[in-house]
Amino acid sequence: MLKIAYYPGCSGQGTSLEYDTSTRAVCKALDVELVDIPDWSCCGSTPAHTVNHVLSAALSARNLAQVESMGMTKATTPCPSCLTNLRTASHKMDDPEFKDKVNALLDVPCRNAVDTQSVLQVLAENVDPDLIKGKVVKPLSGIKIACYYGCIMNRPPEVMKFDHHENPMAMDNLMALLGAEVVPFPLKVECCGASYGIPRGDIVHRLSGKLLDAARDVGADAIVTACPLCQMNLDLRQGQINDALRENFRIPVFYYTQLLGYALGIDRAELGFEKLCVDPRLALGRIKQPQQAM
Amino acid sequence: MRIGVFICHCGSNIAGTVDCPSVAATALTYPDVVFSTDTMYACSEPGQDAIIQAVKDKNLDGVVVASCTPRMHEQTFRRAVERAGLNRYMFEMANIREHVSWIGKTKDLNTGKASELVRMAVEKLRRNRPLMAKRFETTKRVLVIGGGVAGIQAALDCADGGQEVILVEREQSIGGKMAKLDKTFPTVDCSSCVLGPKMVDIAQHPNITLYTCAEVESVGGYVGNFQVTVRKKATYVDWARCTGCGLCVEKCPSRKMPDPFNENLCNAPSINIPFPQAIPKKAAINAASCLMLTKGKCGLCAKVCPVKCIDFEQKDELVNVDVGAIVVATGYDLFDWHKYPQYGEGRYKDVITSLQYERLLSASGPTGGHIKRPSDGKEPKNVVFIQCVGSRDKSVNRPYCSGFCCMYTAKQAILTKDHIPDSQSYVFYMDIRSPGKLYDEFVRRAMEEYGAQYVRGRVAMIYPKGDKLVVRGADTLAGTQVEVPADLVVLAVGAESAKGAVQLGEKLRVAPDQYGFFVESHPKLKPVETNTAGVFLAGACQGPKDIPASVGQGSAAASKVLGLLSKAMLESDPAVSRVNPARCVGCGKCIQTCPFGAIKAVQDRFGNPKAEVIDTVCQGCGICTVTCPQGAIQLEHFTDNQILAEVNALCPPKMFANFE
Numbered sequence A: 001m002l003k004i005a006y007y008p009g010c011s012g013q014g015t016s017l018e019y020d021t022s023t024r025a026v027c028k029a030l031d032v033e034l035v036d037i038p039d040w041s042c043c044g045s046t047p048a049h050t051v052n053h054v055l056s057a058a059l060s061a062r063n064l065a066q067v068e069s070m071g072m073t074k075a076t077t078p079c080p081s082c083l084t085n086l087r088t089a090s091h092k093m094d095d096p097e098f099k100d101k102v103n104a105l106l107d108v109p110c111r112n113a114v115d116t117q118s119v120l121q122v123l124a125e126n127v128d129p130d131l132i133k134g135k136v137v138k139p140l141s142g143i144k145i146a147c148y149y150g151c152i153m154n155r156p157p158e159v160m161k162f163d164h165h166e167n168p169m170a171m172d173n174l175m176a177l178l179g180a181e182v183v184p185f186p187l188k189v190e191c192c193g194a195s196y197g198i199p200r201g202d203i204v205h206r207l208s209g210k211l212l213d214a215a216r217d218v219g220a221d222a223i224v225t226a227c228p229l230c231q232m233n234l235d236l237r238q239g240q241i242n243d244a245l246r247e248n249f250r251i252p253v254f255y256y257t258q259l260l261g262y263a264l265g266i267d268r269a270e271l272g273f274e275k276l277c278v279d280p281r282l283a284l285g286r287i288k289q290p291q292q293a294m
Numbered sequence B: 001m002r003i004g005v006f007i008c009h010c011g012s013n014i015a016g017t018v019d020c021p022s023v024a025a026t027a028l029t030y031p032d033v034v035f036s037t038d039t040m041y042a043c044s045e046p047g048q049d050a051i052i053q054a055v056k057d058k059n060l061d062g063v064v065v066a067s068c069t070p071r072m073h074e075q076t077f078r079r080a081v082e083r084a085g086l087n088r089y090m091f092e093m094a095n096i097r098e099h100v101s102w103i104g105k106t107k108d109l110n111t112g113k114a115s116e117l118v119r120m121a122v123e124k125l126r127r128n129r130p131l132m133a134k135r136f137e138t139t140k141r142v143l144v145i146g147g148g149v150a151g152i153q154a155a156l157d158c159a160d161g162g163q164e165v166i167l168v169e170r171e172q173s174i175g176g177k178m179a180k181l182d183k184t185f186p187t188v189d190c191s192s193c194v195l196g197p198k199m200v201d202i203a204q205h206p207n208i209t210l211y212t213c214a215e216v217e218s219v220g221g222y223v224g225n226f227q228v229t230v231r232k233k234a235t236y237v238d239w240a241r242c243t244g245c246g247l248c249v250e251k252c253p254s255r256k257m258p259d260p261f262n263e264n265l266c267n268a269p270s271i272n273i274p275f276p277q278a279i280p281k282k283a284a285i286n287a288a289s290c291l292m293l294t295k296g297k298c299g300l301c302a303k304v305c306p307v308k309c310i311d312f313e314q315k316d317e318l319v320n321v322d323v324g325a326i327v328v329a330t331g332y333d334l335f336d337w338h339k340y341p342q343y344g345e346g347r348y349k350d351v352i353t354s355l356q357y358e359r360l361l362s363a364s365g366p367t368g369g370h371i372k373r374p375s376d377g378k379e380p381k382n383v384v385f386i387q388c389v390g391s392r393d394k395s396v397n398r399p400y401c402s403g404f405c406c407m408y409t410a411k412q413a414i415l416t417k418d419h420i421p422d423s424q425s426y427v428f429y430m431d432i433r434s435p436g437k438l439y440d441e442f443v444r445r446a447m448e449e450y451g452a453q454y455v456r457g458r459v460a461m462i463y464p465k466g467d468k469l470v471v472r473g474a475d476t477l478a479g480t481q482v483e484v485p486a487d488l489v490v491l492a493v494g495a496e497s498a499k500g501a502v503q504l505g506e507k508l509r510v511a512p513d514q515y516g517f518f519v520e521s522h523p524k525l526k527p528v529e530t531n532t533a534g535v536f537l538a539g540a541c542q543g544p545k546d547i548p549a550s551v552g553q554g555s556a557a558a559s560k561v562l563g564l565l566s567k568a569m570l571e572s573d574p575a576v577s578r579v580n581p582a583r584c585v586g587c588g589k590c591i592q593t594c595p596f597g598a599i600k601a602v603q604d605r606f607g608n609p610k611a612e613v614i615d616t617v618c619q620g621c622g623i624c625t626v627t628c629p630q631g632a633i634q635l636e637h638f639t640d641n642q643i644l645a646e647v648n649a650l651c652p653p654k655m656f657a658n659f660e
């Protein structure tokens, strides 16, 4: 069984609770043991690195040091934003001078010996696709899905080192494995407006609106994301976007773990479909019921 | 020995940071130096005269000149010394410009270093021996590899100059990339109308033998006496009888393979004549798709051919030719833009290359000269051109400028408006590079008269929206993002070296640069020569070039060939390796190591194996001399003793004051 340190990230405790619970559930179902990092703290999210790189790296390095104290070298997080911070901190600490500056701020120095990957990467690279296929009880056939990775899951490529930075396929492949019809989504790595949601709603309306528009264009019944912020902008703000752009989008936006869990037959309570703002029932209804064995 | 030393000022180039008179005075203290002076310009006529005068007056046996690089003037001074009655190898040069005055600013240190370099040259010269060149005859015939416009020009010029020419072309017809173009810049005249007559001349010239569907298999020999083997690939058609009537092409039922002449925009029959003006106008079978050759049934072409020239049994044929000189004109290939994921990696049908667009514009192309986009055959209204795809981009290892894309893009923008008057072209560019005659005016015309919208900035991505493509890029002059809805996107792909160029270069002993383009002898003074004597370059195999430059180089290479072959006898460079048979144990290591194949195994009169250097092939690189475990091979003019003497002059051995 694969054992890996787990960093849920702050949003996993609040806005994207359903991402966290569904992630834990599918990992368990796929024999990936997630060990919570004791006393983990916020990675600094977007604000910290806009103010001070050393401080921002120190926030992440503290968490990495916690992983080291667990005697582990591999960590994972569902949130691409946390991932960016953790990986960027490691990347920068490859420079010994920078590492010294960071460690000067920490009680327990970070050795920079932890490799952090997104849960998606762990599932894509460390879990045998045949194992996943074998565990599918409710194939997703009948639903058309646009996979949306967001702009930071795979970029910059020299830091993230996962999949392709312009045309990633990990989520597409996973969804196809579950039996969904994956439509080619040309804007899969475009920005949704990210954390401009509060200061500059107009930017989010424009950028996220474009994504919804493109998804409708390619005939998707639903969008699947891997990022709490993307999910929030596309789902929670879909009404605002409709108002601002005089549109009428009604495209549910799932976490890929939710659909994965659905296909694996995991208890609905752990998948948190009821937390989605855009009603997913129409889309889920498209999934054909498995043929009863005669 | 009596040695004279001349220290050149090179104006202020050297004298500015080197005390030349003092270097000259120091040189007088070196062994065997009987005369030493400094001079303003040693290479000038008075400068050379002074050297000649000194040789005569002082009865000198050898001369050292301390000046610029030997690349510049070694030949000049060798000839001067020769005019003074000495052997040309009784001369040495010290480079006190590039190695001293240009790189150091401190006069004291420079003066010291210059003196030491002169000392090295003197010590070397003391061990020089007169060397004599050998003379040999040449074969009056030239091989031109590549039948694009540069090769065609070179072949015609050589043939007109009275030489026999063998022209070898890999494709079925000559004409190269130019034959695929619709119009040419900046005159917008029809490409095949300009090229066609030249192609016909090739076919009709009594001095030219043309092999198409052929490749150079191996090259041996040396300048004046190359032995070349050409592989004529099986075409399954007896070309001696084929009349090019095209009946077979019409009847062939197999049309599954993309047509390379039309840049894969459409399919071609398995037996084909690539285009109406093809030279030679003969049919050839594509063995990979022919039903008869792959499945053993069909043979329709053989049935309809009125002269019965189809031969399914035909095999490749090897032809040996002896030539005196070789012109390489293998051209270029287009950059494979699928390396740009942001442009769709081939997922969007309406993103095409500039050369595909040429085929769409061309009356002999797959659409009969109507611009129709590949996805649905509709006439595009908004056409977006993206420049520098695979040029000036480090991220795809193509940092160089391809040179002609700015111009052909302007031409295509103009032609688009001609074909579709209510269309709008957009050109995303980085800089406009149009330095040729009438070139900049041409680009201006595309902008001003034809209304092409030029946007400075790279395109970040292309994505489909409905039946259009959205081209998103930056406008770095306006400082904004722009999005253009396009019906068709044309990528101005850059040039890269032709496939197989490196392998061909190995056969010809011509070095490729890091991008696979062949390296010329000197970028300014020997642009069509290579470092292998008798092998010349023309056209884009040396670097991306447009048509006028390629034609110019074709003629230049031809003039070099004619100059070379006009001599009855050639002289070989005597600075080659030589085997001392007494020391040679015949291990053959040198034979394996010589990159030029210049050493052969022989037997002495007792039947012992020995090595022998073929003077005319040896390039004097010296690799063999360091390979030989016996020290049996020495490179004339650069023997171990001569080089050791130079080293000792710099750092005198402590133990033996006079190490020899």
Ligand code: SF4
Residues within 6 Å of the ligand: B579, B583, B584, B585, B586, B587, B588, B589, B590, B591, B610, B611, B627, B628, B629, B630, B631, B632, B633
């Ligand atoms: S390497 Fe030296 S010893 Fe061996 S064959 Fe060549 S010359 Fe003779």
Ligand code: SF4
Residues within 6 Å of the ligand: B576, B577, B593, B594, B595, B596, B597, B598, B599, B613, B617, B618, B619, B620, B621, B622, B623, B624, B625, B635
């Ligand atoms: S010096 Fe030696 S290795 Fe070089 S070309 Fe001549 S024989 Fe060959």
